[in-house]
Amino acid sequence: MYYIGIDLGTSAVKLLLMEESGKICNIVSKEYPLYFPHPGWSEQNPSDWFEKSMEGMKELTAGIDRSQVAGIGFGGQMHGLVTLDKEDQVIRPAILWNDGRTGEETDYLNQVVGKDKLSAYTANIAFAGFTAPKILWMKKNEPDNFAKIVKIMLPKDYLAYRLSGSFCTDVSDASGMLLLDVKNRCWSEEMIRICGITREQLPKLYESWEVVGTLKPELAAELGFSPEVKIVAGAGDNAAAAVGTGTVGDGQCNISLGTSGTIFISSKEFGVDQNNALHSFCHADGSYHLMGCMLSAASCNKWWSEEILGTKDYGAEQAPIKELGENHVYFLPYLMGERSPHNNPDARGVFFGMTMDTTRADMTQAVLEGVAFGLRDSLEVARSLGIQIERTKICGGGAKSPLWKKMIANIMNLKVDVLEVEEGPSLGGAMLAAVGCGAYPDVETIGKKLTKIVDTVEPEPALVEKYEARYQKFRELYPTMKPLF
Structure with missing residues (x-):
């Protein structure tokens, strides 16, 4: 069938x-x-x-x-x-x-x-x-x-x-x-x-x-x-993308780099963080999940490459980026306002730290890092609830970039599991249909059976340390800029 x-x-x-x-x-x-x-x-x-x-x-x-x-x-x-x-x-x-x-x-x-x-x-x-x-x-x-x-x-x-x-x-x-x-x-x-x-x-x-x-x-x-x-x-x-990536059952994590960006953490237990910085939603597997949602993720890179640089060759723009953890340019990825964790529709995109020797590649790198830093903001809220995440799956158009996956792994200090097949919500929808038609007993069973990890991007301790310092500076930018928005 x-x-x-x-x-x-x-x-x-x-x-x-x-x-x-x-x-x-x-x-x-x-x-x-x-x-x-x-x-x-x-x-x-x-x-x-x-x-x-x-x-x-x-x-x-x-x-x-x-x-x-x-x-x-x-x-x-x-x-x-x-x-x-x-x-x-x-x-x-x-x-x-x-x-x-x-x-x-x-x-x-x-x-x-x-x-x-x-x-x-x-x-x-x-x-x-x-x-x-x-x-x-x-x-x-x-x-x-x-x-x-x-x-x-x-x-x-x-x-x-x-x-x-x-x-x-x-x-x-x-x-x-x-x-x-x-x-x-x-x-x-x-x-x-x-x-x-x-x-x-x-x-x-x-x-x-x-x-x-x-x-x-x-x-x-x-x-x-x-x-x-x-x-x-x-x-x-x-939730459909989470089913499609096998992010079902307790304590699983998935990061999506689509038009918007999400960090999705499945949980058997219902939970809410103190400031409601993360969404607390029902999951498609019958349990619950916490989710941080950025309004602009891969769309930041699309805007930067296509509208500003005038190119659709994302790979060529990322090719010159070699030195990670040392970029002096920062980017706040709030082109459409922001949801998690700031809940501020008036927030806006900002480049910060440019000098006369800033290059086109530095700016491209800042955009990619800014999205990863923004996702880390939501991960920190989950960690404040005592949720321990050591690894995550990744999906979405942005996940096709090896460089971006490496940034995610080291900025968030997570092992990033790459799936053999990554088709997000459309695959999840088909899997839910298969469960509804009785081909599989439940969502957790099909999620674990049909998803296969083919690669894992491991964080590198020296790079994690460099990015930790960069992240702490990134964290200071939004509250400093907020009155100006």
């Missing part, structure tokens, strides 16, 4: 076809537009997601016996607000995770409702990208649209709804809405009241591997699939 994983990303949908054995048969990507109607706003049309996913599934399964497709699972960009009216029409473009318009609403939640209450209700505090502040923004700024809302859902759940008719979400993705009681894996009645919505407007909650329905007959006919194809709830992109 075959399983499809759909990773609904910010710039494209990536679809993956997997056999029951874990063999990847095909991968297809389909891009769609991203809209910035005002500075700091970020929106997409949900219909684009559905159309490109349908196109992608046709292309993905060309040349196979389509009757053998058993299940479809998802990984999806988190936090986005999708609203439907009584006719099931999208009311307004989806407001995305990297949208910064909700400063007032975020402040209201954190300062007026209060961080202590939010943490008690949801295990998290408000961040500008979360869904609840978006709902409050819509209520205040678009009251006519707000009054039309019948269904509130997350991006990947819109796909599940269009494919199956099931109004659903999973607990890992719902954890990023600021509407879920994470510890008890249920909606928070207090947050529903604060946002001025009703329980009926929110989807039914599932675990990530659970079947939410079957493919609509007319879509099955269009795709050439059986109408018995199971639609599985799926997971938020980071």
Whole structure:
């Protein structure tokens, strides 16, 4: 049997076809537009997601016996607000995770409702990208649209709804809405009241591997699939990527160097750090995870290389970088504001320490190191909770750079395990579909069976020591700059 994983990303949908054995048969990507109607706003049309996913599934399964497709699972960009009216029409473009318009609403939640209450209700505090502040923004700024809302859902759940008719979400993705009681894996009645919505407007909650329905007959006919194809709830992109990298069970770590950057630590136990600097979310394996999320990671390098240097040859830009731990230039990677651990949408990117002998390579090196230092900030919060991490898996586009992996290993003093296959959320979605269809007993089993480590980047004690001194200086830059932001 075959399983499809759909990773609904910010710039494209990536679809993956997997056999029951874990063999990847095909991968297809389909891009769609991203809209910035005002500075700091970020929106997409949900219909684009559905159309490109349908196109992608046709292309993905060309040349196979389509009757053998058993299940479809998802990984999806988190936090986005999708609203439907009584006719099931999208009311307004989806407001995305990297949208910064909700400063007032975020402040209201954190300062007026209060961080202590939010943490008690949801295990998290408000961040500008979360869904609840978006709902409050819509209520205040678009009251006519707000009054039309019948269904509130997350991006990947819109796909599940269009494919199956099931109004659903999973607990890992719902954890990023600021509407879920994470510890008890249920909606928070207090947050529903604060946002001025009703329980009926929110989807039914599932675990990530659970079947939410079957493919609509007319879509099955269009795709050439059986109408018995199971639609599985799926997971938020980071939890899905963690499944795809085998970061399941207790005390596992994964670092993702994608558009955004994350450090993801799985845990059997529910836990919250004192300052809510890390997100405390449900995991797709039925347990929990802590996550630090940087809004700009590999996107910093993309911006620097393509917009500033005018090149897409990242390897050529990194080739001259030989001396690590001695760069005198620093970069604060806050091009879109920052989430973990600063929670400051006004933070901005900064180069610091340039002199007349600073080279292009020094600046490139500073960008890569700045992202690694930013991830280390979140790791330090986890360490403050007594969590001991000695090694991490790594995924995302940035993980293709040997230099960046070496920096991560030495700046964070972690062994960095490189996987044979690294396909992130799309693979995780397919694996969740396989569990939902009964091919594997649980997520932990498939996660450990289908992931294979082929290389480990070891930290070097002398370099760790050099980077420790650089990191301590990096730590001083943000609080010094903060009043200027």
